[in-house]
Amino acid sequence: MLGRYGFQQGILPQGVHDYELRPDGSFEVHFSDECQLRVDSEYDIHYSTRVAGNIKNDLISGLEGIKVKVFVAWVSIKEVGRDGDELRLHAGMISKSLPVDVFSSSPKCN
Numbered sequence: 001m002l003g004r005y006g007f008q009q010g011i012l013p014q015g016v017h018d019y020e021l022r023p024d025g026s027f028e029v030h031f032s033d034e035c036q037l038r039v040d041s042e043y044d045i046h047y048s049t050r051v052a053g054n055i056k057n058d059l060i061s062g063l064e065g066i067k068v069k070v071f072v073a074w075v076s077i078k079e080v081g082r083d084g085d086e087l088r089l090h091a092g093m094i095s096k097s098l099p100v101d102v103f104s105s106s107p108k109c110n
Contacts, residue, residue, distance in 0.1 A: 001027070006058045006082050010103035013037055013047060021055075028052045035109035040102050044069040045077075047109075058082040070094060 001021050002009055012029060019029040028050060035047040048065035060080040067074040068091050079090040086097045 001055075005055050005060075007055075007060070007080070007087075008100050008103035010105050010107060011080065011087070012051070012106060014106045014108050025054045025056050026052070027055055033109070037107050037109055039107070040098055043096075046074060067091075 001019065002011065013031075013035045015031050015033070015035065017030045017032050019027060021027045029052070031047060031049050031051075034049055037045055037047075039045050046067045046069075051063070051065035053063040054061050058081060061078070063076070063078050063080065066077045068077055068089065069075075070091065075091040075094065077089055077091045081088045081090070082100065083097075085100050087100055087103065088095055088097045
């Protein structure tokens with residue numbers, strides 16, 4: 001599903017139990033367990049058992065169920081956008097760009 005909208009499969013970890021993509025672009029992805037992993041050797045990301053949002057070409061908005069650790073606090077990632085060879089993650093007032101290559105394959109949870 002992700003490739004149709006310009007995203008690498010690696011933005012989600014291994015272990016997707018099932019997913020639903022509705023005609024309006026809203027979606028839900030379910031995992032058997034919560035997942036925490038490290039991205040780009042620098043960022044801890046936490047996935048709940050349910051991740052939801054809205055997807056269209058090069059933009060995932062209204063995200064629920066994904067958080068990133070910023071210093072000592074966990075902040076919800078609300079949007080992911082693709083701009084050429086970079087993904088921009090938006091978490092509150094913070095945004096970070098990472099090369100799409102970081103997400104070329106689905107990582108395994110810790």
